[in-house]
Amino acid sequence: xxxxxxxxxxxxxxxxNSETGTQTEAEVPGLTRLFIEFAKMSLMGFxxxxxxxxxxxxxxxxxxxxEQFNETFALCHFLPGPNIVNLSVVFGSxxxxxxxxxxxxxxxxxxxxxxxLCLGLLYSRYGEIxxxxxxxxxxxxxxxxxxxxxxxxxxxxxxxxxxxxxxAMTAAVFAAVGILRLPLPPVLLxxxxxxxxxxxLMRRRAAS
Amino acid sequence: xxxxxxxxxxxxxxxxxxxFAIGGALxxxxxxxxxxxxxxxxxxxxxxxxxxxxxxxSPGPNVLVVTLIGFHVAGVAGGLVxxxxxxxxxxxxxxxxxxxxERSRDAQWPQLIQSALVPVSIGLMAAxxxxxxxxxxxxxxxxxxxxxxxxxxxxxxxxPLLMLAVGGWLGFAGVI
Numbered sequence: 001x002x003x004x005x006x007x008x009x010x011x012x013x014x015x016x017n018s019e020t021g022t023q024t025e026a027e028v029p030g031l032t033r034l035f036i037e038f039a040k041m042s043l044m045g046f047x048x049x050x051x052x053x054x055x056x057x058x059x060x061x062x063x064x065x066x067e068q069f070n071e072t073f074a075l076c077h078f079l080p081g082p083n084i085v086n087l088s089v090v091f092g093s094x095x096x097x098x099x100x101x102x103x104x105x106x107x108x109x110x111x112x113x114x115x116x117l118c119l120g121l122l123y124s125r126y127g128e129i130x131x132x133x134x135x136x137x138x139x140x141x142x143x144x145x146x147x148x149x150x151x152x153x154x155x156x157x158x159x160x161x162x163x164x165x166x167x168a169m170t171a172a173v174f175a176a177v178g179i180l181r182l183p184l185p186p187v188l189l190x191x192x193x194x195x196x197x198x199x200x201l202m203r204r205r206a207a208s
Numbered sequence: 209x210x211x212x213x214x215x216x217x218x219x220x221x222x223x224x225x226x227x228f229a230i231g232g233a234l235x236x237x238x239x240x241x242x243x244x245x246x247x248x249x250x251x252x253x254x255x256x257x258x259x260x261x262x263x264x265x266s267p268g269p270n271v272l273v274v275t276l277i278g279f280h281v282a283g284v285a286g287g288l289v290x291x292x293x294x295x296x297x298x299x300x301x302x303x304x305x306x307x308x309x310e311r312s313r314d315a316q317w318p319q320l321i322q323s324a325l326v327p328v329s330i331g332l333m334a335a336x337x338x339x340x341x342x343x344x345x346x347x348x349x350x351x352x353x354x355x356x357x358x359x360x361x362x363x364x365x366x367x368p369l370l371m372l373a374v375g376g377w378l379g380f381a382g383v384i
Contacts, residue, residue: 042267042268042269043267043268044267045267045268045269046265046266046267046367046368046369047264047367047368047369047372048270048368049268049269072306074322075302075305075306075309075318076302077231077232077322078318078321078322078325079298079301079302079305080226080227080228080229080230080298080301081226081227081229081232081233081294081295081297081298081299081301081302082229082232082233082269082270082271082294082295082298083232083233084269085269085271085295085298085299086298086299086302089299089302089303090302090303090306093303093306093307094306098303101299101303105295105299108268108269109268109269109272109291109295111268112266112267112268112269112272113268113272113275113287113288113291115266115267115268116262116263116266116268116272116275116276116279116287117275117279117284117287119262119265119266119276120259120262120275120276120279120280120287121279123258123259123262123276124279124280127255127258131380134379134380134382134384135376135377135379135380136258136261136262136376136379137254137344137345137350137379137384138353138375138376138377138378138379138380138383138384139261139262139264139265139372139375139376139379140257140258140260140261140340140343140344140375141344141345141350141353141354141357141375141379141384142261142353142354142357142371142372142374142375142376143260143261143264143340143357143372143375144337144340144341144343144344144354144357145353145354145355145356145357145358145359145360145361145371145375146264146357146358146361146368146371146372147234147333147336147337147340147341148337148341148354148355148357148358149357149358149359149361149362150234150333150337151330151333151334151337152358152362153362154326154329154330154333155330158326158327158330166326166327167327169327169328169331170327170328170330170331170334171331172331173327173328173330173331173332173335174331174332174334174335174338177238177239177331177332177335178238178331178334178335178336178338178339179335179338181238181242181246183239183242184225184228184236184238184239184242184332185224185228188228188230188328191328191331192230192324192325192328195324195325195327195328196320196321196324198324199320199323199324200320200324203320
């Protein structure tokens with residue numbers, strides 16, 4: 001399994017080099033390297049690791065072209081689970097199979113988990129101190145603002161396309177989970193198939 | 209509940225959630241809130257919001273809020289088990305799907321599913337924002353601070369961490 005995958009990235013390295021005109025081939029990262037690189041991205045990633053992952057994988061090490069990275073990330077985004085964790089697993093496995101996936105995953109997750117556990121310990125000790133409570137209340141407000149901003153940014157393309165059905169679907173999911181506080185699994189088991197059906201029907205109508 | 213049972217509960221709960229977290233970890237916040245605050249009474253609404261905020265303050269993927277929840281419930285082992293539960297199942301799916309996609313590159317269905325999932329994940333993200341917004345408090349000062357943070361994020365290129373620091377400083381200064 002280790003040998004099966006590196007063939008593709010190596011071929012990628014060559015196409016990339018023919019574009020940039022350099023002689024060297026993009027090297028295939030080993031397990032230690034995968035662990036260390038993902039640990040670095042992760043520890044630099046305040047408020048999201050994606051930017052740093054793109055910078056390291058595409059710009060710095062040229063392990064993937066921008067298109068390959070976007071394609072891989074799109075796949076990881078539509079699959080369930082934390083996107084960047086999925087990306088680390090898919091990326092690691094393309095180069096080094098299952099051990100590569102595990103090395104990249106552990107690099108991404110272990111160092112920040114250690115940091116977060118320390119913060120959790122501090123919080124459980126001192127979380128009830130008045131000054132810290134006030135400070136965290138302020139951070140909560142700022143975080144809520146960041147989340148709202150993310151929603152607005154995500155909504156922009158649908159609003160621009162005047163896609164009424166997509167907006168209705170967004171509103172329905174929001175109402176079910178955010179207002180009615182229904183459990184997520186049943187909501188998704190209804191919302192996802194209906195959304196897929198609607199998109200499929202619309203495309204078929206557009207095609208005919 | 210005895211400690212081993214607690215670890216199993218965490219593993220099972222977050223393992224299931226892992227497969228339903230469409231659009232990433234932040235979209236799963238409403239369900240985490242339901243599980244941790246409403247169903248299991250592991251923590252108060254304020255503690256939950258604090259943990260989301262602490263996870264935003266720390267480096268690494270956003271999913272690490274589950275590490276804090278697990279730690280709160282069952283110590284270091286709880287934090288590790290919750291993290292593994294939240295990442296493991298979806299990572300396994302991602303591994304197999306990406307291998308299958310290598311073989312069928314020109315398939316139409318991934319793109320179809322992707323556009324179908326976009327409105328669903330926006331709806332979930334909006335629910336996350338609202339749940340955290342409600343935890344932030346119902347005072348008008350809190351509401352103004354939430355709105356200001358959203359506007360600054362949308363209109364400027366200020367680093368999110370700086371935004372959180374300003375919020376924390378205002379809170380410390382007793383504005384809220």
